[in-house]
Amino acid sequence: MAKILVVTSGKGGVGKTTTSAAIGTGLALRGHKTVIVDFDVGLRNLDLIMGCERRVVYDFVNVINGEATLTQALIKDKRLENLYVLAASQTRDKDALTLEGVGKVMDELRESFEYIVCDSPAGIEKGAHLAMYFADEAIVVTNPEVSSVRDSDRMLGLLASKSRRAEQGEEPIKEHLLLTRYNPERVSKGEMLGVEDVEEILAIRLLGVIPESQAVLKASNQGVPVILDEQSDAGQAYSDAVDRLLGKELPHRFLDVQKKGLLQRLFGGRE
Amino acid sequence: MSQADLLDQAPVFQLKGSMLAITVLELTHNDLARLDAQLLAKVAEAPNFFSNIPLVLALDKLPEDCGELDLAELQAVCKRHGLCIMAIRTEREEHIARARELDLAVLPPSGARERLIEPAESAEARRKAEKPREPEVRPTKVVTTPVRGGMQVYAEGGDLVVLASVSAGAELLADGNIHVYGPMRGRALAGVKRNAKARIFCQRLGAELLSIAGKYKVAEDLRRDPAWGDAVHVSLSGDVLKITRL
Numbered sequence: 001m002a003k004i005l006v007v008t009s010g011k012g013g014v015g016k017t018t019t020s021a022a023i024g025t026g027l028a029l030r031g032h033k034t035v036i037v038d039f040d041v042g043l044r045n046l047d048l049i050m051g052c053e054r055r056v057v058y059d060f061v062n063v064i065n066g067e068a069t070l071t072q073a074l075i076k077d078k079r080l081e082n083l084y085v086l087a088a089s090q091t092r093d094k095d096a097l098t099l100e101g102v103g104k105v106m107d108e109l110r111e112s113f114e115y116i117v118c119d120s121p122a123g124i125e126k127g128a129h130l131a132m133y134f135a136d137e138a139i140v141v142t143n144p145e146v147s148s149v150r151d152s153d154r155m156l157g158l159l160a161s162k163s164r165r166a167e168q169g170e171e172p173i174k175e176h177l178l179l180t181r182y183n184p185e186r187v188s189k190g191e192m193l194g195v196e197d198v199e200e201i202l203a204i205r206l207l208g209v210i211p212e213s214q215a216v217l218k219a220s221n222q223g224v225p226v227i228l229d230e231q232s233d234a235g236q237a238y239s240d241a242v243d244r245l246l247g248k249e250l251p252h253r254f255l256d257v258q259k260k261g262l263l264q265r266l267f268g269g270r271e
Numbered sequence: 272m273s274q275a276d277l278l279d280q281a282p283v284f285q286l287k288g289s290m291l292a293i294t295v296l297e298l299t300h301n302d303l304a305r306l307d308a309q310l311l312a313k314v315a316e317a318p319n320f321f322s323n324i325p326l327v328l329a330l331d332k333l334p335e336d337c338g339e340l341d342l343a344e345l346q347a348v349c350k351r352h353g354l355c356i357m358a359i360r361t362e363r364e365e366h367i368a369r370a371r372e373l374d375l376a377v378l379p380p381s382g383a384r385e386r387l388i389e390p391a392e393s394a395e396a397r398r399k400a401e402k403p404r405e406p407e408v409r410p411t412k413v414v415t416t417p418v419r420g421g422m423q424v425y426a427e428g429g430d431l432v433v434l435a436s437v438s439a440g441a442e443l444l445a446d447g448n449i450h451v452y453g454p455m456r457g458r459a460l461a462g463v464k465r466n467a468k469a470r471i472f473c474q475r476l477g478a479e480l481l482s483i484a485g486k487y488k489v490a491e492d493l494r495r496d497p498a499w500g501d502a503v504h505v506s507l508s509g510d511v512l513k514i515t516r517l
Binding site for chain 2: 150153154156157158160161200201203
């Protein structure tokens, strides 16, 4: 039975597209047939992060309007054979999405994929609402920062009340917290909210903590999902997160300040 | 009687047509033993109603093959329970004959509309009508999942109990009291229909705003209270919110 995961946050710029790309790739790496769908109509980014922007012919809105079939619109990833991308339209806006249209595409995707990762746009309007409406599980991406936490809280409320599962009285959406851009040094200095603080305010289960990393910018500019950069801390943290999503129990890494030795401080530079 | 009266031509009586509301006991089965038992139960429900009540015994609903009806025994059974049969209602010859023997009047089956009576103690009914209608109280609304920012929960006509956290940006409203058994970071407005007796109870005071019957305090003022962050109980004293540690 296919699972629909939505990666959402409320706040913009916290790492939803980075996370969608990383988690989608991670699931495909572990053998599951996965498709990542970009719901940010008009401001599409997923194709850039996935490195397939030069192969986009048809998009999500074309499929909804019947101008193309799903098979024509789906872009196969060059690196992994289990991974597909459905890009959003760049020329239109969110009004082009309809509930029935999205529902039909989801049903069609459910027939051939194990995991459908929905990359939600920022905000709580139509685009974000449609992205989370059909979800079975939600990954709420939050920065350890007050406005992000407040917006994530609002999004959690909407997941519990405005999703299809909520409206039809089914089992509620399973919520996961993904803390991104975490900097343990700033947390110890008291400048940044810690994991415990965020967990206390949001009260949902922690999927993972992704440290602030230069690898993320490098990866997105290269069009390679950061999880494929196995040497980087962010890549490893995402890999752990995918394992936890699939049910494995793993301790959280990258939470503590890395003590640098003298040599590292002299020659190492910032990681 | 004086001679004067006898000679007087003034009428001694008058015949008047009257509409009387009367209770009809409709017999559906010719089973006196069961009738006895059932009457006992029914009379026990409202003894004053049934005490010496005049009844018309309707026999027209009995089935054709009900067998011989012992009208005398039937009357005795009724009398035992305080029911005075004053007439029977029937079309059947044998019933009419029996009624004549017992000096009971006979009424033809009427087409008048009849309604089912649920006898209630009339005195009690009068007392109930005199008592003023009490305001409708709804059961307490209990919320067990976290109340997230942007959500609004209104407990109309009653109290509200929240057994989880209340996030900043969430609103709790109630006509009665509000209890929050979890960290309280949102807004609580109790006694919204001007009920100054409403109270707010928090396990951990961190609210953005507290209000009782329209009188409020914002976090800015609440923070200065020494009980900030503790388990408190908030009530309205005069025009000011009073915060007491629990």
